[in-house]
């Protein structure tokens with residue numbers, strides 16, 4: 001139901017979530033000629049079933065809406081725990097009880113499958129996170145031009161909110177981050193100004209392995225460390241108070257692009273990597289290594305994938321979009337041969353090193369685009385028995401999915417971080433006689449709308 005409104009302020013009912021977990025509504029506006037016009041809008045921090053007052057803010061063509069008041073609240077609405085909620089760009093579901101977040105994620109997967117005529121009864125109840133807070137093992141904070149360390153403001157990439165806490169990072173990560181923030185302030189070091197391109201400090205990356213306890217602190221700056229005597233104070237403070245920091249890095253980024261990247265750097269303390277563990281395997285993580293950001297839950301993904309694939313030790317297997325080998329290594333010891341394909345060369349280098357560090361010798365890793373890599377591996381393997389794919393949010397795409405289908409693996413395990421692209425990808429398999437056996441949602445990212453799924457597809461004919 002929609003209401004007529006006076007000026008740009010209106011009262012409306014939220015009908016559903018959009019794909020990013022933001023409440024949707026329909027309003028009626030009048031154009032200059034007094035003609036009624038229906039408009040679809042989204043209102044941040046609202047839930048389906050709520051009645052709210054909101055205001056359209058200029059520029060109106062962008063349909064940006066500010067929530068003024070909640071007239072009828074959803075029973076599962078709760079007080080957000082973090083002081084940065086609403087301003088910080090992360091954790092946009094903190095106002096929803098954890099129970100309701102879980103229900104909503106399962107529902108979202110079921111609805112997307114039903115929309116494409118899949119049987120949604122194959123969707124299992126979501127696997128809950130062991131800890132709905134403090135789960136992230138990596139955070140990237142940004143310095144503002146005054147040298148304050150913080151997080152990007154929601155919808156305003158140029159504005160940095162000075163950090164008080166971060167409730168999805170570990171307390172150790174927050175403590176070490178605050179130490180760096182205080183050190184910067186005390187030594188009056190400048191932050192990088194994105195407008196004038198002046199200033200020293202750009203980003204702080206923090207990685208923390210809960211399995212090994214090791215932490216990395218990487219400072220990204222526009223100049224070399226040599227001329228900054230303040231660094232000896234930082235090194236001393238970290239040594240004394242944070243013995244678990246095994247890697248303190250100074251990385252130079254002189255590029256105009258405001259990415260967390262470096263052209264060169266130096267080790268201030270310890271080594272240039274930290275150790276992490278996942279599913280019984282040890283990984284070396286450099287500052288630029290992609291690694292699952294919630295390893296406790298990611299371990300469950302690996303267990304599920306193994307359970308669904310049921311390897312017997314004789315299979316030829318492909319791990320498509322393999323990254324540093326998170327799935328490849330646990331699978332390799334349970335199949336005959338495994339080929340991993342991944343586009344990022346440094347990840348493939350890591351995957352090779354991780355395999356040899358862990359005594360895994362039946363893997364072959366290839367740095368290629370998925371489609372080309374598949375062609376190469378298929379020449380060698382002919383038909384693989386097993387294929388696992390874990391593509392980025394954009395999915396694998398029709399061409400890759402059809403190529404997979406034509407290679408006829410008996411079982412396909414699809415690990416997905418985006419149910420929308422997952423559904424459109426698996427639709428491609430149906431004409432090739434594949435059947436969707438089971439879909440297991442897993443909560444990897446509590447307090448956000450994101451949902452991960454591990455699914456099994458089986459070929460009906462031999």
Ligand SMILES: C[S@@+](CC[C@H](N)C(=O)[O-])C[C@H]1O[C@@H](n2cnc3c(N)ncnc32)[C@H](O)[C@@H]1O
Nearest residue numbers: 321322323324326342343344369370390391392
């Ligand atoms: C969701 S991650 C999964 C990584 C790995 N399975 C893991 O668990 O660590 C997706 C991976 O796909 C890789 N990727 C993205 N586009 C690709 C492409 N066109 N071809 C091959 N790999 C690609 C990314 O670099 C990334 O490592």
